[in-house]
Amino acid sequence: MSDNRESSQYDEALRYHAQGKPGKMEIVATKAVATQQDLSLAYSPGVAAPCLAIAEDPDAVYDFTTKGNRVAVISNGTAVLGLGNLGALGSKPVMEGKAVLFKRFADLDCFDLELDTEDVDEFVNCVRFMGPSFGGINLEDIKAPECFIIEQRLREEMDIPVFHDDQHGTAIICAAGVINALDLTGRDIKNTKVVVNGAGAAAIACLELIKAMGLPHENAILCDTKGVIYKGREDGMNQWKSAHAVETEHRTLEEAMVGADVFLGLSVKGAVTKQMVKEMAAKPIIFAMANPDPEIRPEDIADVRGDAIVATGRSDYPNQVNNVLGFPYIFRGALDVRATTINEEMKIAAAEALAELAREDVPDEVAAAYKGNRPVYGPDYIIPVPFDPRLISHVPTAVAKAAMETGVARKPIVDEMAYRNELRARLDPTAGSLQMIMDEVRAAPRRVVFAEGEEEKVIRAAVEFRKAGYGVPVLIGRKDIIEETMTSLGIDTLDGIEIYNAREMEDREKYHNFLYERLQRKGYLFRDCVRLANQDRNIFASCMVALGDADAMVTGVTRRFSVAYKDVRKVIDSKEGQKTIGVSIAVGRGRTVFIADTAVTTMPDAEDLVSITKEAAEVARRLGHEPRVALLSYSNFGNPAHVTSERIREAVRLLDAEEQDFEYDGDMSADVALNSDIMALYPFCRLSGPANVLVMPGLHSAHISSKLVPVLGETRVIGPLLVGLEKPVQIVPIGATVSDLVNMAALAAHEAGQ
Ligand SMILES: NC(=O)C1=CN([C@@H]2O[C@H](COP(=O)(O)OP(=O)(O)OC[C@H]3O[C@@H](n4cnc5c(N)ncnc54)[C@H](OP(=O)(O)O)[C@@H]3O)[C@@H](O)[C@H]2O)C=CC1
Numbered sequence: 001m002s003d004n005r006e007s008s009q010y011d012e013a014l015r016y017h018a019q020g021k022p023g024k025m026e027i028v029a030t031k032a033v034a035t036q037q038d039l040s041l042a043y044s045p046g047v048a049a050p051c052l053a054i055a056e057d058p059d060a061v062y063d064f065t066t067k068g069n070r071v072a073v074i075s076n077g078t079a080v081l082g083l084g085n086l087g088a089l090g091s092k093p094v095m096e097g098k099a100v101l102f103k104r105f106a107d108l109d110c111f112d113l114e115l116d117t118e119d120v121d122e123f124v125n126c127v128r129f130m131g132p133s134f135g136g137i138n139l140e141d142i143k144a145p146e147c148f149i150i151e152q153r154l155r156e157e158m159d160i161p162v163f164h165d166d167q168h169g170t171a172i173i174c175a176a177g178v179i180n181a182l183d184l185t186g187r188d189i190k191n192t193k194v195v196v197n198g199a200g201a202a203a204i205a206c207l208e209l210i211k212a213m214g215l216p217h218e219n220a221i222l223c224d225t226k227g228v229i230y231k232g233r234e235d236g237m238n239q240w241k242s243a244h245a246v247e248t249e250h251r252t253l254e255e256a257m258v259g260a261d262v263f264l265g266l267s268v269k270g271a272v273t274k275q276m277v278k279e280m281a282a283k284p285i286i287f288a289m290a291n292p293d294p295e296i297r298p299e300d301i302a303d304v305r306g307d308a309i310v311a312t313g314r315s316d317y318p319n320q321v322n323n324v325l326g327f328p329y330i331f332r333g334a335l336d337v338r339a340t341t342i343n344e345e346m347k348i349a350a351a352e353a354l355a356e357l358a359r360e361d362v363p364d365e366v367a368a369a370y371k372g373n374r375p376v377y378g379p380d381y382i383i384p385v386p387f388d389p390r391l392i393s394h395v396p397t398a399v400a401k402a403a404m405e406t407g408v409a410r411k412p413i414v415d416e417m418a419y420r421n422e423l424r425a426r427l428d429p430t431a432g433s434l435q436m437i438m439d440e441v442r443a444a445p446r447r448v449v450f451a452e453g454e455e456e457k458v459i460r461a462a463v464e465f466r467k468a469g470y471g472v473p474v475l476i477g478r479k480d481i482i483e484e485t486m487t488s489l490g491i492d493t494l495d496g497i498e499i500y501n502a503r504e505m506e507d508r509e510k511y512h513n514f515l516y517e518r519l520q521r522k523g524y525l526f527r528d529c530v531r532l533a534n535q536d537r538n539i540f541a542s543c544m545v546a547l548g549d550a551d552a553m554v555t556g557v558t559r560r561f562s563v564a565y566k567d568v569r570k571v572i573d574s575k576e577g578q579k580t581i582g583v584s585i586a587v588g589r590g591r592t593v594f595i596a597d598t599a600v601t602t603m604p605d606a607e608d609l610v611s612i613t614k615e616a617a618e619v620a621r622r623l624g625h626e627p628r629v630a631l632l633s634y635s636n637f638g639n640p641a642h643v644t645s646e647r648i649r650e651a652v653r654l655l656d657a658e659e660q661d662f663e664y665d666g667d668m669s670a671d672v673a674l675n676s677d678i679m680a681l682y683p684f685c686r687l688s689g690p691a692n693v694l695v696m697p698g699l700h701s702a703h704i705s706s707k708l709v710p711v712l713g714e715t716r717v718i719g720p721l722l723v724g725l726e727k728p729v730q731i732v733p734i735g736a737t738v739s740d741l742v743n744m745a746a747l748a749a750h751e752a753g754q
């Protein structure tokens with residue numbers, strides 16, 4: 001525990017959880033409750049109708065309530081990760097975390113429930129009486145052996161899936177990894193020697209599943225705090241451990257590891273030494289899955305073995321064998337067919353689907369995360385990454401099919417392809433794309449100047465940028481002030497962060513000369529340029545980028561966009577033949593829309609609109625969306641005819657005159673562009689579906705809509721991204737958060753790598 005408190009992420013994680021609304025989730029209404037009429041439908045008297053319908057036909061609960069999409073994540077906190085018994089309250093952040101992951105990866109709505117009891121009967125009663133509220137029960141971080149009894153009893157007593165994730169979720173992912181690691185090392189499971197460290201919930205379930213896959217009983221040695229579980233041992237035993245006891249001379253983990261082919265760690269940090277790893281067989285398979293810290297760190301394994309396949313439960317090493325790859329998708333599939341249970345066949349289907357996915361050619365979105373090193377099935381890629389966008393359609397489909405085949409599905413899937421599409425649409429593609437982009441930046445880190453280096457928010461962002469591995473942050477400002485702020489924030493090291501003071505930088509004269517050359521015929525004397533560089537941090541930062549002393553820049557928290565933009569443009573031009581524009585990305589439920597130009601062109605003429613259209617389409621494509629562009633107006637295809645929409649029609653004609661490799665059409669109004677039913681009134685419209693790129697008729701409408709949308713609805717707006725400058729510069733809105741700054745800095749770094 002004390003080690004975790006000292007870890008570099010400890011404070012950052014506390015801040016993350018505390019910022020804004022404390023915790024990680026909130027409840028959002030899915031129906032409008034805005035009028036008297038809404039109120040009388042949502043509540044009394046209208047609510048009586050679904051109540052009566054459900055009383056008459058219990059299955060109707062799935063049609064009229066949240067039950068079918070609702071999972072409870074339930075713990076008593078007796079085995080919180082590998083941290084031990086932290087109690088119900090101490091487990092809440094993990095349970096909220098699981099709930100968030102259910103939502104993020106499978107669009108399932110969860111309640112986290114922390115029960116303040118270690119008594120099996122009390123726990124079971126508490127859960128079973130809540131059955132009507134939920135579509136499924138995910139038990140979490142309950143220690144062995146109580147977890148085995150609790151799960152068994154709840155499975156018998158409840159008519160919805162009950163699944164102890166630490167047992168079966170972990171076993172499924174571990175099995176998928178083992179299938180592929182055995183394949184890669186040319187082993188037959190029947191001749192493989194396995195050592196499992198930890199004999200609790202996760203370990204026992206993993207061993208059982210691997211035995212079900214063909215591992216002979218006598219080939220596995222299970223260890224716990226007392227060492228090897230051998231036949232005849234009496235100390236610290238229970239029936240679940242006894243079932244895996246073997247005849248062996250070995251008494252310690254150290255002895256058991258000699259010559260072992262596979263090590264599965266589901267115990268605690270640091271349980272394995274380098275010496276033990278040295279003693280394993282050739283091409284050993286080492287899954288050190290304890291969280292948050294593994295039994296042995298991959299670096300330590302690398303010190304002694306170059307031939308090992310290594311996996312951990314963490315996201316910061318290759319091969320993350322963590323149940324996050326399973327529980328969201330397993331429940332998604334189970335709930336979608338209203339399964340009564342999650343049976344062995346469904347678990348094996350999930351493991352096989354995961355193992356298969358890792359062997360398939362990775363899609364571009366995943367490839368982007370490994371820039372220059374496309375992940376290929378092999379020792380460093382035995383299991384899909386959690387952000388793989390294929391997981392949502394692949395794994396639930398396999399689970400749902402297995403449920404149907406084994407007769408536990410109450411609502412079978414009729415059209416598999418339609419189901420896959422529905423699954424895909426549940427996830428927000430931009431979140432996936434952004435993650436991929438961030439991973440790509442991590443693979444090719446850059447130097448990014450944070451122009452407003454004395455601002456607290458900016459310093460924090462720089463620290464996070466460095467910690468995230470995006471590159472070297474360069475802060476512009478006075479060193480003593482920045483250091484003072486860092487100390488007050490409790491940041492004790494400048495490691496990896498550079499600070500430049502415009503007045504003191506050694507070779508600052510090159511910036512003065514550069515500026516003078518650009519600005520001398522715009523009314524600037526040399527001394528004006530010196531003053532500009534010394535006093536205006538945006539100018540100084542832009543000079544660093546322009547002269548290649550940094551790769552990209554981010555600014556904007558202290559000045560209005562237009563002011564910061566003007567500063568930057570004194571130093572950096574638009575790309576040859578391109579306009580500089582702003583593209584905002586509105587990310588809503590199941591829909592991502594790019595809005596342009598939200599930053600620069602006040603009243604675009606037809607030619608401007610052509611450039612905006614092409615550049616916005618290009619940005620959408622770069623972020624993984626096939627563009628369908630609508631040139632917006634208040635009119636639709638010439639009606640009402642008015643001079644203000646003529647330039648939009650002209651832009652469409654100009655686009656038609658060249659060849660475009662994306663769909664576009666206009667003039668049209670926003671409802672026609674975004675609603676396929678209304679678009680159907682114009683059957684000649686050339687868009688094959690609702691538009692995902694909206695080219696606005698002017699800065700006013702672009703700006704207003706991008707500010708209105710997030711306030712009115714559940715939509716997040718990212719940007720505007722500045723597009724079309726010769727060097728990557730991003731200007732955040734004045735109220736930007738630390739994470740906005742980090743995102744924009746990373747996007748700028750990403751552009752530098754294009
Ligand atoms: N990567 C992943 O997806 C997952 C990882 N895990 C990790 O697995 C670990 C165990 O979790 P869980 O099964 O839920 O917990 P349990 O409390 O049910 O089991 C813990 C087991 O670890 C054993 N153990 C503790 N310290 C040692 C040690 N030094 N050497 C050998 N065995 C030891 C205990 O032995 P004894 O019986 O003698 O007390 C017990 O058998 C945790 O670190 C957890 O984070 C769990 C689920 C998923």
Ligand SMILES: CC(=O)C(=O)O
Nearest residue numbers: 081082166291322323
């Ligand atoms: C991942 C997980 O569930 C655990 O470590 O307990």
Ligand SMILES: [Mg+2]
Nearest residue numbers: 081140141166
């Ligand atoms: Mg757990």
